[in-house]
Amino acid sequence: MKLDHLKFFKEQKEKMATLKRTLFLCLLICFFTNGLTEEIQAKSGDDVILHCRDPSNANILVLRWIRPDLKAKGYVYFFRESRSYEQYQYPSFHGRVKLRDPQMKDGDFSVILNHFSINDTGTYECYVGRNNTGSDPEIINIIHLKVKADQEDITAKSGDHVTLPCHVPQNTQILVVEWIRPDLEPEYVFLYKNGQSHPDHQHPSFRNRVELKDSGMKDGNLSVILKNVTITDTGTYECHIYQSQRNHTMSIINLDVHQPDLKVEGKPGDNVTLQCQGTEDFTKFKWKKTDLKSEYYVCFFSDKELHKRYQHESFQDRVELKDPNMKNRDASVILKNININDAGTYECYVGYGGRSELITTITLKVIDSGADERGGDKDGHVGLIVGLSVVVVLVVVAGFMIYGRCRRLKQNQLPAEAADHELQDLNQRN
Template identity: 40%
Template sequence: MVSLMVTLFWTLCISSVSAEDEAKVTAKPGEDVILPCRSAENKPVIVVQWRRPDLGSQYVLLYRDNRLDPGNQYPSYRNWVSLQDRQMKDGDVSLVLKDVATTDAGRYQCRVQNEGSFERKLISTVQLEVLPPDEKNITAKPGENVTLPCRAAGSTAVIAVEWRRADLGSGYVLWYRDGQINPGNQNLSYQNRVDLLDRQMKDRDVSLVLKNLMTNDTGLYQCLVQNERSSDKKLISIVQLNVLPKGGEDGGNRKAGDQDGSVGIIVVLISVVLAAAVLGVLLLICRKKQACFRKETSDPPVHL
């Protein structure tokens, strides 16, 4: 009984310490984030290691001998992570993660080796949550021009923009790079109908302009951005475009009203015809009865 109480006591202590040491950080796709970590010891820090347990033995960042060591670094973090202060003043070994993507979400562990020690101690755990891409709904009419909004976050320069629809297969809606639109693998229905709202991409605005809308333009559009020094594109925005049928909602209502009016007129005409037919039959029956009555009363009685 005593041993069970001791075990429970230490479990509660360890869990409370872990809860205090664990921080939570939330970011949007494309933003730069700082994962906090600070060594409490007075001795200088000589090695800093950031890891994600779900990535196996490869690390997020390893800093030693006053430089970053990329030897066993996970590929997607190369050139995208650094220390907030390489001088590590006051034991600050916080991690800077640039241009985050949804795949960067996870639990990060900060380990530190101080001068005179041979052990890398776990001193902080940070849970990073990356919000899903923005989703918007836009409704327009055939023949109109429409703008699908998309804005890249963070501070890294944008070098390429891709707009695509998942239902179109490999062909993209727009691919913009090196100051021009590349029509190489563009879907034929979008050629000469799409452009960026601002090819200079001021304030990282990469919104799409779609001209002369057609009903088959309805679909789910994805905005992907490739930043400087990055080898892949990251999804940052989703737009659902709905193009109304020709005639729009008002035209459809008018058409329905016309149909209702026609049906009403037809019902009235059928009722009139049926009433006239019934009246004619009744008149015919009455005339026949009157004729019979006159025939019966015209002959004198037999006894006379």
């Protein structure tokens, strides 16, 4: 029994030692991997520094910068015996790569890549060979060079046609172009593949509303036009392209769509049109008046008819479709025989399957037929003149009355003063 216990503890000790060695190895690998790997993002036309530094004092015999993802033989940059060799470079890098410090002081083997383009994206590795070692050059740094997406904020009003910009260098080989909105499912706003667009992959809200600005994508123009935008089009749009096995995000657009400030005016008894147009085929729509406290609507349409049972009593028999056939997704209505109480804010909501979208907000102003544009009575100026005349007359009459009273008081005062003087004279005589 004692031997079994000793054997058990010995096995546990060996397992712990193995676990410690494994953890140490993992930490060592992570340390060196993090130290070697670097990610850089750049825009087309930028000059990019590919960093590589080894502070050791050993003399450098050879320096190689390579792209392991390129199948052809060659180098990004090749340096040996105190000079570079352009003939060993990939043709696309001729005249575009040079040492950041020609003296390579303090072990600086960094190079500058001029005029970065999308074709330069990939992995770059820096190898250094020393005179005092007989081994092969060792890797010093690994750089993942990626495209930095253009970012732009765009503001639009509901109903506008908006251009979402995206460009790549001319003659760039492209297999697939996709515009997406990551918050949607499906996320595709526009998909171009095998020389044609694929509307079947689009989110339903974008069908028949998105097209390439240049159908031939000349000069690398991958911009699209989003038609008849609504407030629900507000969001972030990304332009991606695919080259062989690589995917690049070329542009990120933040679109903010505002509801236009629509106003309609009319006089009591008029018929007014409240405009509303859906962005896609809808199954139902409703018009609401924001100040109505009840849950009823101005009108409610579904199953190809207006439902009076959901209508507020003040609007019954006064609302009808502008176009009974609702061509071009027209959800506009005519409000008949308006009155002062109809003034307010109206909202049009359109239903697409299981979601509802606010399309239009309209402020209705009802002008009293007996009021001028400033809201006063159109004969008010006459009343004002009459009123002012009465006031003037009253002021004049009151003035005369006050004057007469003062005059009488003065006349009464004079005899009294004379009597006082006379009494004073008598006293002096006595």
